[in-house]
Amino acid sequence: MIELDFNITIVGLGLIGGSFAMALKELKPKNLWAVDIDKEAIKKAENMRIIDKGYINPKIPLEKSDIVITCIYPNLTVKFIKENMDNFKAGCIITDTAGIKEKLIKDIYTCIREDIDFIGGHPMAGRESKGLAYATKNIFKDANYLITPVDGNKEENIETIEKLVRAIGFKNIVKLDPKQHDKVIAFTSHLPHIMASALINSDNRRDTKFFVAGSYKDATRVAKINSELWTELIMDNRDNTLEQIEIFEKSIETFKKAIMNNDKECLKFLFNKGSKKREELI
Structure with a gap:
């Protein structure tokens, strides 16, 4: 098990976000926060103790987060990152979980700050049902994880994402460009x-x-x-x-x-x- 000396924020407490929270909590990061527009989802996640604290206002956790994992729809991912560009901590790593990459990454890189590293990620895992009620850390066990690095991504940050996803159960990690x-x-x-x-x-x-x-x-x-x-x-x-x-x-x-x-x-x-x-x- 790796040590996660990071503050991590998960954006979106649905199936994938909730599953990430469950899996990451076992690695005992410095702090594990979540952002969601659903107060009930935040309350449930806090009661389940799969996050340390949840927020409606993303500014509060983003300013202190070393790693941000967006677990929302592709277009919402772009919107969230653009709207919160001034809130991200300098030097933070942002990664996503969306099922498409080329358009998403192009849109994000129209506004990304130079002191932030966005690294595309795609967990090849899921279930037919959606929502926190169906989340489980077990959906990541032995699954594939795709990383789509681009020019400008720091190698050490890519390695951080690799170690993180491998630690929560992913078996095969494949790197390829967004178009492919x-x-x-x-x-x-x-x-x-x-x-x-x-x-x-x-x-x-x-x-x-x-x-x-x-x-x-x-x-x-x-x-x-x-x-x-x-x-x-x-x-x-x-x-x-x-x-x-x-x-x-x-x-x-x-x-x-x-x-x-x-x-x-x-x-x-x-x-x-x-x-x-x-x-x-x-």
Whole structure:
């Protein structure tokens, strides 16, 4: 376990922010504060003792925070950082948890102070439900964490973020540039959510629940979605997402043609190819 001789502020006490609070509290930082617009969320977090104190007014903790972790929607992240630019402590590290990076980082760097280091971060972890009630430190266990450094980030600050996220359970930490991040995430995250929603929306039966088993449940699991968040993520990553949809359409068309042509060998080949790739993935 690493020693965290830092004052840390978490912005947003939802699923991810609450989970960060639970995990970081065990590392015993100097102080662990939170900012949220929801008084009840702050009160609950304080009662759970996963933060030392919560604030509606961000100025109070930001002025003393060495590390700030924003756990809110991408556009709100940009808005929060811009509105509080004068409140951040000199030399502080700001990192985020948003699912897109290129646009977010470009927007932030239009106003970032020279004495502040913003380092993009993306925990590849979550649940279908939102809110502090569903937070748990266990969602980070053995998960992947993406860091999107840019020119100007200090190496020692990147290392601090790496050590921090590894200490709370993340196993694989990958560094890549923001543009490449968004391209990859369009395939591994945005496309699967669209596929799950499209699959379940194509159902025109009223009694489907009596005919489903593991495969249908697994394929549609992420269709239980935070529509506001995912609309924002996908629209801000529109070009990459459209590219991946087109690639997938070509893939599904290959299956369709094999079935139409009664081509058993082709269908078997496609299934075997997918099975092998799935085995390599896990």
